[in-house]
Structures are given as structure tokens and as C-alpha cells.
Amino acid sequence: KQEVTQIPAALSVPEGENLVLNCSFTDSAIYNLQWFRQDPGKGLTSLLLIQSSQREQTSGRLNASLDKSSGRSTLYIAASQPGDSATYLCAVYFGGNKLVFGAGTILRVKS
């Protein structure tokens, strides 16, 4: 069964800290992986999309890496800010018309 797991489930850090969110998946034959952010009561906002041929993608203070062989992706957030507080979701496209979502990591950045 193709599954996506995110660790930790929740994370609380002081403002300014660099942090890493983890995503693992059970099948290394993926097409792409996408990181999303979801604020309370809102939809999902796409942060980064990594194709299977890529090792990482960067956008501003965000850097996402992909290691297919180990079935892992990390989302690195530099110099965290209170505005980064949200739920972060990892989604993997294994094929077959369906993105498989992780349960998310709830991030709280304290000022």
C-alpha cells in the first residue's frame, strides 16, 4: 500500500529558529512530491513541487529535498517567523491519478 507519513505531528519553535519537517513514503517509484501549507479554515497553498528527476527545490526561505532511494523528503524553513505557523502537508504522486497526502505537521512559531 502506498503511504505517506509525516513526522513530527506537531512542532513548536521560537521565532528565528531553522527547522526541518519530514515526509516519508513507502514506494520509491514516485513521479513527483509536493509540499503544501494550510492555514486554519483555508485551502491548501502550494509551496514547492519536486519532480522525480530533481533532488531539491528552493523558494525564498524554503528548501525541499527529495531522496527517492530512501523514500524521504524534507522541508527546511530558515529563520522561522510567527507567520509560518500553519499545517504543512506533503503529497506524493505515485501514479494512477491520485496524490497521496500525509496527515500533516502542525507548526507553531512563537514570537
Added chain:
Amino acid sequence: DAGVIQSPRHEVTEMGQEVTLRCKPISGHNSLFWYRQTMMRGLELLIYFNNNVPIDDSGMPEDRFSAKMPNASFSTLKIQPSEPRDSAVYFCASSFSGTTGELFFGEGSRLTVL
């Protein structure tokens, strides 16, 4: 550019009533997805359209649920009759190239069935 637009944002109805949720995808996108999000089950794909044609409806819970995409700029998700267990947030998402492309979500329609 406008993103994916969904309506209504909130819907409260009584059990047995018909509910229609609407979605306008991003202009130029050829794929549209309906998802449902609950605390217990997370995000679940209900149905996927490509070029207005339903490709995968294996996630549609039962016959009470139906979805249409009459043209490239509009889709509906209908529940008839609604039940309390249908209470959830329903998201519409679109992309330029199916699930291989970047997915963009609407703000969601929060449905409460009493």
C-alpha cells in the same frame, strides 16, 4: 490571476436535503479534482476530471454523490440526499497537467449536515 473559486464557502443544511457545491478552476488548467477533508480521514480524492471528462471516480463514497463538469470553467459536486456523515470541508483543485503538475486548491466549502 484569480485562483480556484468555490461556492458556497459555508453550507448548513438538514439531513435529506440536496447540496450543490460549485467550482471554477484556474483558466487554462485542464484537470480538476474534488477532495474531501475531515479530521478523521484527512484529505480524500473523490473524483478527477481531465479535459472535462471524469477519469477516476473511485473515491466517490456512494450513489448519493455525483459530479459534473459541463465545460472547462465550471464543475459541480452534488449530494442527494445529504447525511450528517457528509459533514466535511470539500475542496476543489486544478492543475495544468493532471497529477504530474502543480496542484492549486480553492478555499473550500464547509458543509454541515444537521
